[in-house]
Amino acid sequence: MRNVDIVIVGASLAAAAAAKRTVDAGLETVILERKELPRHKICSGILSPRGHRFLLENFGPLPRETLHEPTSCRGVTFHFPSMVSMPMDFFHGTTPHLHRKYSDHWAIQRSGAEVHDQTSFAGLEDKGDHVLVHARKQGEPVVYRARQVIGADGPSSLVVRAVYPDYPKQIPWFFVGQKFHEIIDCPLSADYFHFWFHPGLGHYTWSHARDGRQIVGVGFKRGDNFAKKHAVVQQYLEDKHGVRLKPAGDDDEGCAENFGPSLINRYVFGKGNVLVTGQAAGFLNMIGEGMSCALHSGAISGEAVVEARLRNRPVQEMYRKMIASEVRRCSDQWNPLKIALEKPHEADFPAALMALSWRDRGKVLRDMWRFVVLFKEFKWGRQITSAALQRPILGSYSMQRWL
Amino acid sequence: MHFGACVVGSEGFDASPGYDSLHSFHRMVLLKISLVEPGTVGPCPVAPDALQGIKRQQTNPARWKGAGWQAFVSALDAAGMELVEGAAACGVYATDAGGTAYGLPHGVVVARSAGQIASLLKAAQTHRVPVTVRGGGLTTEGESVAFGGVLLDMSGMSRVLHIDAKALTVRVEGGIFWHSLAEELRREDLDYLSAPLNLTSSVGGTLGVGGIDVNSARLGCSADQAIALQVVTPTGEIVECSDSQNQELFQRVILGYGQFGVITEATLRVRPYTPLSMHYFYYSSLATAIEDLQMLDRNDASDYSGILTIMDCAVNLLVAFDSDEREAAFKANWESRLRGYGEFGFALCMLGHYALRPWKLTEALYLLQRKREVFPEFRRAEYMRQGKMHDRTVVFSRAVWKHWGSRQMVIPDLATSADKFVAAVERGNAVCRKYFPRYTLYCVGIKLRPEHQAHYEMSCVPPDATGWAYGCEFEPIIDGEVYSRDHFQAFKNAIYDIGVDMGASYYRFGGMMKGYIRRVFGDALVDKHLALKRKADPAMILNRDVIF
Numbered sequence: 001m002r003n004v005d006i007v008i009v010g011a012s013l014a015a016a017a018a019a020k021r022t023v024d025a026g027l028e029t030v031i032l033e034r035k036e037l038p039r040h041k042i043c044s045g046i047l048s049p050r051g052h053r054f055l056l057e058n059f060g061p062l063p064r065e066t067l068h069e070p071t072s073c074r075g076v077t078f079h080f081p082s083m084v085s086m087p088m089d090f091f092h093g094t095t096p097h098l099h100r101k102y103s104d105h106w107a108i109q110r111s112g113a114e115v116h117d118q119t120s121f122a123g124l125e126d127k128g129d130h131v132l133v134h135a136r137k138q139g140e141p142v143v144y145r146a147r148q149v150i151g152a153d154g155p156s157s158l159v160v161r162a163v164y165p166d167y168p169k170q171i172p173w174f175f176v177g178q179k180f181h182e183i184i185d186c187p188l189s190a191d192y193f194h195f196w197f198h199p200g201l202g203h204y205t206w207s208h209a210r211d212g213r214q215i216v217g218v219g220f221k222r223g224d225n226f227a228k229k230h231a232v233v234q235q236y237l238e239d240k241h242g243v244r245l246k247p248a249g250d251d252d253e254g255c256a257e258n259f260g261p262s263l264i265n266r267y268v269f270g271k272g273n274v275l276v277t278g279q280a281a282g283f284l285n286m287i288g289e290g291m292s293c294a295l296h297s298g299a300i301s302g303e304a305v306v307e308a309r310l311r312n313r314p315v316q317e318m319y320r321k322m323i324a325s326e327v328r329r330c331s332d333q334w335n336p337l338k339i340a341l342e343k344p345h346e347a348d349f350p351a352a353l354m355a356l357s358w359r360d361r362g363k364v365l366r367d368m369w370r371f372v373v374l375f376k377e378f379k380w381g382r383q384i385t386s387a388a389l390q391r392p393i394l395g396s397y398s399m400q401r402w403l
Numbered sequence: 404m405h406f407g408a409c410v411v412g413s414e415g416f417d418a419s420p421g422y423d424s425l426h427s428f429h430r431m432v433l434l435k436i437s438l439v440e441p442g443t444v445g446p447c448p449v450a451p452d453a454l455q456g457i458k459r460q461q462t463n464p465a466r467w468k469g470a471g472w473q474a475f476v477s478a479l480d481a482a483g484m485e486l487v488e489g490a491a492a493c494g495v496y497a498t499d500a501g502g503t504a505y506g507l508p509h510g511v512v513v514a515r516s517a518g519q520i521a522s523l524l525k526a527a528q529t530h531r532v533p534v535t536v537r538g539g540g541l542t543t544e545g546e547s548v549a550f551g552g553v554l555l556d557m558s559g560m561s562r563v564l565h566i567d568a569k570a571l572t573v574r575v576e577g578g579i580f581w582h583s584l585a586e587e588l589r590r591e592d593l594d595y596l597s598a599p600l601n602l603t604s605s606v607g608g609t610l611g612v613g614g615i616d617v618n619s620a621r622l623g624c625s626a627d628q629a630i631a632l633q634v635v636t637p638t639g640e641i642v643e644c645s646d647s648q649n650q651e652l653f654q655r656v657i658l659g660y661g662q663f664g665v666i667t668e669a670t671l672r673v674r675p676y677t678p679l680s681m682h683y684f685y686y687s688s689l690a691t692a693i694e695d696l697q698m699l700d701r702n703d704a705s706d707y708s709g710i711l712t713i714m715d716c717a718v719n720l721l722v723a724f725d726s727d728e729r730e731a732a733f734k735a736n737w738e739s740r741l742r743g744y745g746e747f748g749f750a751l752c753m754l755g756h757y758a759l760r761p762w763k764l765t766e767a768l769y770l771l772q773r774k775r776e777v778f779p780e781f782r783r784a785e786y787m788r789q790g791k792m793h794d795r796t797v798v799f800s801r802a803v804w805k806h807w808g809s810r811q812m813v814i815p816d817l818a819t820s821a822d823k824f825v826a827a828v829e830r831g832n833a834v835c836r837k838y839f840p841r842y843t844l845y846c847v848g849i850k851l852r853p854e855h856q857a858h859y860e861m862s863c864v865p866p867d868a869t870g871w872a873y874g875c876e877f878e879p880i881i882d883g884e885v886y887s888r889d890h891f892q893a894f895k896n897a898i899y900d901i902g903v904d905m906g907a908s909y910y911r912f913g914g915m916m917k918g919y920i921r922r923v924f925g926d927a928l929v930d931k932h933l934a935l936k937r938k939a940d941p942a943m944i945l946n947r948d949v950i951f
Binding site for chain 1: 447463490498504505840886887888
């Protein structure tokens, strides 16, 4: 059995950020990763400027190999069924198009933590003053004894399941898949990430350029058929935007996503000596960018471990107090009052809207409302309203809602 | 935009501890990582306009990997120098007063003499081992945190060497804390000119960054009181310097953030000790209070002056005097010009204010609570004799720690010329409001000495300031709350961004401020200092990651 201070599950950006904090403070940290590193990661790779700054300040300049082509993204373009398009540049300039396979590997190594890849998390036992982590390395069982465990293993988190076995049943699950197409003709600007507010296409529909090909992606409630959904989107892009693509390559990919927790302030931060962070905790920015909040929440989980030791306080208490700032920032992006009255995003939606004619503004608002109605079946309305009102009254979002 | 020289690492990644299997190594070398030379900014592969205005630097440094450490330890051992290694010894130095940067040295050396430090630096140059110098550890951005390498703890050199009561000078070792110096000077009925309110900062550290006091509007910053220094240069030479001897080194070491040498001894100007008579004026407008403060400073109307805010609508202007004559002159000529109220008058104002705004009851209660807790601190019987305050430094330092400070010193600041100051403070105040429910602003003027202009280059003194510079610290009242470092850093960055926008500077320049230095001072000036630094410190070992 290996005795360490911290075990982090998952070799993600959140894990790298958490490890950076614990390693800096002199804590012996081991990262467990199921796959062999560098490992493939399904992701659009468009990092927000805030996330870019975090990477630079904590891990140094990004190597070229951590980026796809085009290496940067200028902003987001919203497309609406009424054929109005709104390009919005990110505040602070262009932002990286990360190659997650290499960017995550680079950040993990720059964190200075010890990495055990090909080691699958199999379960844990919280013993009060330590946690026993059971894992399998290439089939062989291994056990770690750690003071704290940080679960940074993404939306389908095994750590969350170990702590809250029923949690996956409590939230709606989505499937997000992308296919890669050789381009015949693509009028969509390669400088932007394109997103469609179109209820007929899916809950999350996007496209952008990568390494000479065009990604066509679609997200929908789990249970639907990816191939059919994708075909509808591809046809729509051809009919409405003149995007002519060759049939998709055979390297299509998809994964389960937990949209929702940050929208309704239903995060899961763990129990006892087990902390959950990143998208495993439910952090996801609007437009589905999860990397920047994974980096920041991951760092906060590492800080919480350090602070808990320095102050001799329970780690959950520290973590929940410290994570409140990131919850505010992330949930603000989904908060209708914040969107209407302030600028919680990293691109200027109000300015782009005001740049349109009155007629187009009306179309955009109508189309957005129709898109929002698509989510009606999840019955989030009351929870969103409650969270939106809590923010100005309490100055924050209720911690009582967190698991 | 400056793209400095860039060395492509032939070995790819720095090897991480525990990640050294041959298989892993082969995977690692897939990526060629540009190693950026200290002080320069490497090209960004993302795009030239990524993160506009923010230079691409790692401000939360990676740990130095320890190449050559054992040979360095052997060299110190051969020289008979004591070096402590191990987690218990190094863990003490894991962070600084700011508490946002953490790092551990490989080993710690407690300073004993200039000769010992010279040997240490010579060995460090040879083996390219980073040396981080720490005085009181009261930096706020990780400047005194070692990210690997050796930490030189200056607290071992903390003696007063000589007091010359006739010439009004004192010679001290660099690691002495200001409160120890104050104690020794009091025995001779002397006092220093100005010191930071935080008296557990060291003299050497303070001379390297600035240091402000409530009398700085009259006597300048703490760094201005240094007459001569003994400095150990990064290559291990022991040099005496002053404005007339080794002038260039003196100019760079004063306000130089520890880049050009370790201050082992300093000769400071001192003055006869005097108790203080204090006066307080209360304002409901920050801008009015600042205008009155600047009016007093311009007219040399008081010996001490500063602003402490309690809330946005409750601002305290503090005025004090060394002599009855000065106090009488103030009363005769200047007091009536101040627009602030006395304590009773202001209490009535506040009563009216909150009577009309009953929904702000919690604010009123907070104000009352602060009044009950803080005001008596400045009138404690043991420090008052015949209505005058004795040991002001102890009174102020104690009150600051007890009622403003917390276990983390989160005090980003701005230093501007006099005419920009109101606008800068009001913008900073708006940032505080956004991030924290309660906060205090501390504003002080700093008299600039024309003959010290060369000292001020690339320092906390803003380049456009003449006559006086003005500084404001923005200090959240944390009061037992727990915030993430990210929240603190976002708050600090928002304050620092104001400085970039307004062409200001900062009192506590260094550490995380590395990301700001080129934005604030421009490439030409930074490159000039970087060239000097490279010449003085070829291996770039001394206080890495502070500004370069």
